[in-house]
Amino acid sequence: MLRSWRMKLKLLLATVTLAVLLSWLYLFVGSLECEWVLLFAARDSPQQRVGRGGRGLGVVALGGAGLWKLTDPCGGVSSLKKxxxxxxxxxxxxxxxxxHNASRDVVTLVKSILFHRKNPLHFHFITDSVAHQIxxxxxxxxxxxxxxxxxxxADDLKPEVSWIPNKHYSGIYGLMKLTLTKALPSNLSKVIVLDxxxxxxxxxAELWAVFGKFSDKQVIGLVENQSDWYLGNLWKNHKPWPALGRGFNTGERGLPGWALQLMVHPGEAALGMGRLGKAEDIFNAVIKQDPALVYRLPCFWNVQLSDHTRSEQCYTEVSDLKVIHWNSPKKLRVKNKHVEFFRxxxxxxxxxxxxxLRRELFGCASLPSPPSDQLxxxxxxxxxDxxxxxxRRxxxxxxRVHLFFLQYEFLALPSPTDVTLVAQLSMDRLQMLEAICKHWAGPISLALYMSDAEAQQFLRYAQASEVLxxxxxxxxxxxxxEGQFYPIxxxxxxxxxxxxxxxxxxxxIDFLPMYGLxxxxxxxxxxxxLPRRKAALIVPAFETLHYRLTxxxxxxxLLSMLDMAGPPHPAEASFAPLCLGAPDFEPYVVVRRDCPKYDQRFVGFGWNKxxxxxxxxxxxxxxLVLPNAFMIHMPHAPSxxxxxFRLSAGYRGCLQTLREEFHQDLSRRYGAAALKYLTAERSL
Structure with missing residues (x-):
C-alpha cells in the first residue's frame, strides 16, 4: 500500500511539474512576444533587431515564416516591405x-526545384563532413x-540537440533543424526549410509568396498532419505528445532552439511523456499552447505519403499538387491510391x-563565379575553324561530379604502406566490378562515366549485388x-x-589483378x-583472348600457361607491340598518391596513359618491375x-597534333629531362 501511495505521489508531482512548466512557458511566450517575432519574423528594423539581440529568421511552410523581406528584386538590400x-x-x-544516401536524395529534390524555378536561389546546407564534400x-x-x-x-550544432531522447528513424539529424536560428546568418530574415x-x-516562388499572407503574430507556416497520430487512436494505449487537433507535419520545420529546451530539458521523466517519436512532437507541444503562431497552409503544399494518412483529401486533380512528401521509412514503397503517379x-x-538545368534566368543578371568566368x-x-x-572543346x-555516390567508410588512419586500386569505367564495363572486388581486397576508387539515368541503373545493380x-x-x-568524347x-x-x-x-577496369596482389x-x-625514394612499381600485364579463363x-x-603456347600473352602484344617498349611505354604502376595528374587534353582513345x-x-x-606480380587483360568489345581512331584520319591527325603540343609543354616544364621525347618525336 505504501508503494502504491508513493507511485501516486510521483505521478501527482510529475503532473504538477508539467502543468507549471507549460503554464510558465505560455506566460513566457506571451511576455516575450516581441522577441519571438524577432526570432522569426524580423518585424523590427535591422538596427532594432541588432540592438535587442533578436534573430531575423522566419520559416515558412515547408519551413518558414518571415513577415518582412530585406532583399530587392535581384538580391540586394532594400527598405522593408511586406x-x-x-x-x-x-x-x-x-x-x-x-x-551518402541523403546526399543522393537532395540532388533529386534540387532538380525538382530547379526545373520549375524562375528566381535566384541561395541554398543553406547543414551537413556532416561527408555530405559537405559531396x-x-x-x-x-x-x-x-x-x-x-x-x-x-552539423558537428558544431550537435550538442544543441544530442541530449534529447529520440527514437525517430532519422536519428539526431531529424532534430538538427531545431538549431537553424543559431546556424543561419543573423541577417537572414526568412527561409524555406525542406526535408x-x-x-x-x-x-x-509560390511558396515564398506565402510570407505576404502572415499576420503580425504568425511565425511559422505548416500543413496539418494528414494522419491520426496525434489523435491517439492508432492502437491501444497510444499516447502521443500533445498537439492541436491532428497536429502539424513539420518534416519541413523551424522553431527556435530555446522553445525546444523549455519543453524537453527537464527530462522525459518530469514531462511524463516518454521519448520523442519525432522532432515535430516538440513543435506541436509548443503550438498547442499558442495556436495563433501558425499560418495554416493548404495541404497540397505537403502531400504526406506516410502510412495511415488521408493525403487523397488534399487534392481533386493531381494537377493541384504542389509538394509531395515521402515521409515514411518505406519511401517509394508506401501505399497510396495515386502512388504510381507520385512515383x-x-x-x-x-x-x-x-x-x-544550367539555363540562364531572365529578369536578373547572372552572378557567375570566377571559375565559370574563366571557363x-x-x-x-x-x-x-x-x-x-x-x-579542345x-x-x-x-x-558534373557526384563523389562517393554509395556508402563509403573512410579510413581513420591509413597504413603508411597502404595502396588503393584506381580505375575508371562506363556502363558497358559494369560487369567487371564484381570480378575486381573478388581479386582485390583493399580500397578501390572508381570514376564512372554515366548519364543520370545510367547512374540509377548502376545504383540498383550495386545494391542488388551480394559482392558489391x-x-x-x-x-x-x-x-x-557530356560531350562526344570519353574524358578518360x-x-x-x-x-x-x-x-x-x-x-x-x-x-x-578491364584488367584483373592476381589473387593476393x-x-x-x-x-x-x-x-x-618506397617512402624514401622516388619510384614507381610496375605490375607486368598480360592478355587473354578467352572470355572464360581459369x-x-x-x-x-602463369608461366606454365605461356609455355603451352596459349593465352595469356603480354598485354596488347597481339596488336600493339610498342606498348612494352620505348617510346610508347605505358605500364600499370604503383606510385605515391601525390604523383602528377593525367593530362586531360587527351580524350577518347590514344596517348592518354x-x-x-x-x-x-x-x-x-x-x-621498378615487380618480378612476382601480374595482371591479366580480359577481352571485351572495342570501345x-x-x-x-581506327576509322577516322582526322581523329588520328588531331591526336598527333595533341601529342606534339604535349611534348612541347613537357619540355618547357622539365627542360632537358623531357627534351629527349621532343627529339624522338621529330625523328620519327
Missing amino acids: ASFVSGQLLHVAIVCAG LQTLFQTWMVPSIHVSFYN TDITFATDI NLYLTFLEYDGNL QQALEELDE DPCYDF QHLTQH SARRNVAYHIVYK NLLRNVALANTQTPYVFLTD YDYLRNSIQQLE FPKSKAE VSHIMELDAQEYEL FDISK
Whole structure:
C-alpha cells in the first residue's frame, strides 16, 4: 500500500511539474512576444533587431515564416516591405543533409526545384563532413547560373540537440533543424526549410509568396498532419505528445532552439511523456499552447505519403499538387491510391539530365563565379575553324561530379604502406566490378562515366549485388556524361584525387589483378623502402583472348600457361607491340598518391596513359618491375572511341597534333629531362 501511495505521489508531482512548466512557458511566450517575432519574423528594423539581440529568421511552410523581406528584386538590400512574390527575388532554402544516401536524395529534390524555378536561389546546407564534400563538389561542377550555396557544420550544432531522447528513424539529424536560428546568418530574415525526401511540382516562388499572407503574430507556416497520430487512436494505449487537433507535419520545420529546451530539458521523466517519436512532437507541444503562431497552409503544399494518412483529401486533380512528401521509412514503397503517379514524378527528376538545368534566368543578371568566368573566356578563345576544335572543346567541358555516390567508410588512419586500386569505367564495363572486388581486397576508387539515368541503373545493380553491397571500401564517383568524347584522363584524375591511402595502383577496369596482389604490393612498398625514394612499381600485364579463363593462382602457373603456347600473352602484344617498349611505354604502376595528374587534353582513345608515364619519367621516377606480380587483360568489345581512331584520319591527325603540343609543354616544364621525347618525336 505504501508503494502504491508513493507511485501516486510521483505521478501527482510529475503532473504538477508539467502543468507549471507549460503554464510558465505560455506566460513566457506571451511576455516575450516581441522577441519571438524577432526570432522569426524580423518585424523590427535591422538596427532594432541588432540592438535587442533578436534573430531575423522566419520559416515558412515547408519551413518558414518571415513577415518582412530585406532583399530587392535581384538580391540586394532594400527598405522593408511586406513579403510578396517578386520575379527575380533571391529566395533562401535551408536543408539538413548528412551522409551518402541523403546526399543522393537532395540532388533529386534540387532538380525538382530547379526545373520549375524562375528566381535566384541561395541554398543553406547543414551537413556532416561527408555530405559537405559531396555537395560542395557537386554544385561547383554543376555550375548552375544564379545559384548560391552555403554550408554549416552539423558537428558544431550537435550538442544543441544530442541530449534529447529520440527514437525517430532519422536519428539526431531529424532534430538538427531545431538549431537553424543559431546556424543561419543573423541577417537572414526568412527561409524555406525542406526535408530531403520531398519533390516539388511547382515553382518554389509560390511558396515564398506565402510570407505576404502572415499576420503580425504568425511565425511559422505548416500543413496539418494528414494522419491520426496525434489523435491517439492508432492502437491501444497510444499516447502521443500533445498537439492541436491532428497536429502539424513539420518534416519541413523551424522553431527556435530555446522553445525546444523549455519543453524537453527537464527530462522525459518530469514531462511524463516518454521519448520523442519525432522532432515535430516538440513543435506541436509548443503550438498547442499558442495556436495563433501558425499560418495554416493548404495541404497540397505537403502531400504526406506516410502510412495511415488521408493525403487523397488534399487534392481533386493531381494537377493541384504542389509538394509531395515521402515521409515514411518505406519511401517509394508506401501505399497510396495515386502512388504510381507520385512515383513516376519522382523518377522523372531522379533520372533527369541535370545538364539541362544550367539555363540562364531572365529578369536578373547572372552572378557567375570566377571559375565559370574563366571557363567562358577559354571557350570564347577557341577557333571554331580549327580541325581539332571538338577535342579542345571537350577538354574544357565542365562535367558534373557526384563523389562517393554509395556508402563509403573512410579510413581513420591509413597504413603508411597502404595502396588503393584506381580505375575508371562506363556502363558497358559494369560487369567487371564484381570480378575486381573478388581479386582485390583493399580500397578501390572508381570514376564512372554515366548519364543520370545510367547512374540509377548502376545504383540498383550495386545494391542488388551480394559482392558489391558487402564492400564498404569501394568509392564510386559519378562523372556525368557530356560531350562526344570519353574524358578518360578526367575520370582517372577524379578517382585519383579522392583516394586516402599513401599509394595508388593505377590500372584499368578491364584488367584483373592476381589473387593476393593487394598484400604483395604493400609488402613490396615496405621492402623496397618506397617512402624514401622516388619510384614507381610496375605490375607486368598480360592478355587473354578467352572470355572464360581459369585464372592462374600464381606466377608459376602463369608461366606454365605461356609455355603451352596459349593465352595469356603480354598485354596488347597481339596488336600493339610498342606498348612494352620505348617510346610508347605505358605500364600499370604503383606510385605515391601525390604523383602528377593525367593530362586531360587527351580524350577518347590514344596517348592518354603514355603521356602520364612520360611525365613520371620526366620527373625522374625510378621504374621498378615487380618480378612476382601480374595482371591479366580480359577481352571485351572495342570501345566507340577506338573505332573512331581506327576509322577516322582526322581523329588520328588531331591526336598527333595533341601529342606534339604535349611534348612541347613537357619540355618547357622539365627542360632537358623531357627534351629527349621532343627529339624522338621529330625523328620519327
